Amino acid sequence: MFFSRKAEPATQKVAVILAKYFSLDVEDTLPWCAFSQPENEDAGVTVTLPFCIATQLDRLKQEVLNQLKGKLDDDQLTFKQNVASGETEVAPVTNIKNIIAVASGKGGVGKSTTSINLAFALMQEGAKVGILDADIYGPSIPIMLGNPDAHPESEDNKHMQPLMSHGIVANSIGYLVPQEDAAVWRGPMASRALKQLLDETLWPVLDYLIVDMPPGTGDIQLTMAQQVPLTASVVVTTPQDLALADAQKGISMFEKVNVPVLGLIENMSYYQCRACGTKDYVFSKDGGEALAERHGLPLLGQLPLDIHIREHGDAGTPLLITSPESALSESYREAARALSMQLALTVTPRKGAVKHIKGNPIGIVGKE
Numbered sequence: 290m291f292f293s294r295k296a297e298p299a300t301q302k303v304a305v306i307l308a309k310y311f312s313l314d315v316e317d318t319l320p321w322c323a324f325s326q327p328e329n330e331d332a333g334v335t336v337t338l339p340f341c342i343a344t345q346l347d348r349l350k351q352e353v354l355n356q357l358k359g360k361l362d363d364d365q366l367t368f369k370q371n372v373a374s375g376e377t378e379v380a381p382v383t384n385i386k387n388i389i390a391v392a393s394g395k396g397g398v399g400k401s402t403t404s405i406n407l408a409f410a411l412m413q414e415g416a417k418v419g420i421l422d423a424d425i426y427g428p429s430i431p432i433m434l435g436n437p438d439a440h441p442e443s444e445d446n447k448h449m450q451p452l453m454s455h456g457i458v459a460n461s462i463g464y465l466v467p468q469e470d471a472a473v474w475r476g477p478m479a480s481r482a483l484k485q486l487l488d489e490t491l492w493p494v495l496d497y498l499i500v501d502m503p504p505g506t507g508d509i510q511l512t513m514a515q516q517v518p519l520t521a522s523v524v525v526t527t528p529q530d531l532a533l534a535d536a537q538k539g540i541s542m543f544e545k546v547n548v549p550v551l552g553l554i555e556n557m558s559y560y561q562c563r564a565c566g567t568k569d570y571v572f573s574k575d576g577g578e579a580l581a582e583r584h585g586l587p588l589l590g591q592l593p594l595d596i597h598i599r600e601h602g603d604a605g606t607p608l609l610i611t612s613p614e615s616a617l618s619e620s621y622r623e624a625a626r627a628l629s630m631q632l633a634l635t636v637t638p639r640k641g642a643v644k645h646i647k648g649n650p651i652g653i654v655g656k657e
């Protein structure tokens with residue numbers, strides 16, 4: 290199809306449709322749209338999204354083509370994803386575009402479970418993802434990944450290769466020292482161990498490194514939040530008053546160290562009876578939504594209390610890998626898409642971001 294040069298350019302038309310689709314302004318979506326060949330506008334438009342929504346791209350493309358009413362053919366519209374690096378207070382880590390802390394004020398609300406499932410959900414949405422288990426005193430990522438006896442390899446005794454598991458890379462203190470050793474470390478030693486894990490792991494190029502923080506909002510967590518170049522954070526809570534009060538402290542902690550909070554994830558929101566379908570609000574109802582509203586934050590996701598979530602975690606068979614089509618997996622992907630978009634749209638992009646990218650993307654560096 291041909292667009293006259295005097296008429297509105299195709300890039301503008303696509304940007305208007307995208308703005309409506311994502312409830313954004315055209316100024317936000319116009320930078321995503323470019324002619325596929327600048328010297329030949331008839332070659333079509335390429336949209337480069339700064340976030341990951343791979344499972345939605347076919348639907349999005351169809352929607353744009355429908356709205357264009359035949360002005361572009363299917364082969365004249367291309368969608369790509371290129372996650373940008375967000376600004377950080379501390380100098381970035383080589384190869385990692387964005388480090389996202391997953392935190393909770395209260396212990397046991399499902400922070401590690403959420404971290405691991407979000408990591409796989411982001412991967413399924415097209416991102417290169419790593420996970421760093423910063424829960425020095427109770428590392429659970431090795432169990433959840435099903436490789437608790439694995440050890441990272443090192444060629445020079447200074448740096449280690451992260452473990453590869455189902456398409457993501459991971460490192461944890463749990464792969465390095467027996468748990469009873471780490472359990473007696475004092476605060477400074479725990480923070481130093483985390484910094485070492487972060488700096489001495491040979492991370493491939495990652496769009497996101499998910500950091501599973503230790504529970505709580507004390508000195509250890511504050512020091513970690515200050516030392517690690519966090520792009521942003523996500524706070525996990527249950528709808529229960531006690532957990533919400535602690536989640537509030539988590540939000541304040543990140544505000545104190547200038548780390549943007551992307552939103553809340555409410556875990557164990559309800560239990561749905563398998564026999565009759567009734568929902569029971571075991572830990573109270575809508576608490577996460579109320580807290581999010583109070584802080585002007587989005588509620589990125591609500592996950593039920595579900596036996597499959599617990600079973601997959603305990604068995605080390607990640608839910609999103611074993612049952613990618615399940616409704617639970619889709620709920621995690623929905624949260625991952627919201628997280629990715631929220632980061633791209635609210636965090637200031639880093640200037641000179643390519644300077645700290647020196648390696649290959651995940652998948653090229655090693656095999657599972």
Ligand SMILES: Nc1ncnc2c1ncn2[C@@H]1O[C@H](COP(=O)(O)OP(=O)(O)OP(=O)(O)O)[C@@H](O)[C@H]1O
Nearest residue numbers: 396397398399400401402504593594595598599602
């Ligand atoms: N939505 C859920 N449905 C069912 N079980 C869950 C859910 N979320 C977490 N669990 C289970 O609850 C327990 C605690 O979860 P998890 O270890 O993720 O919490 P945590 O907040 O990281 O804990 P800690 O404070 O010890 O770091 C685990 O047994 C996990 O399998």
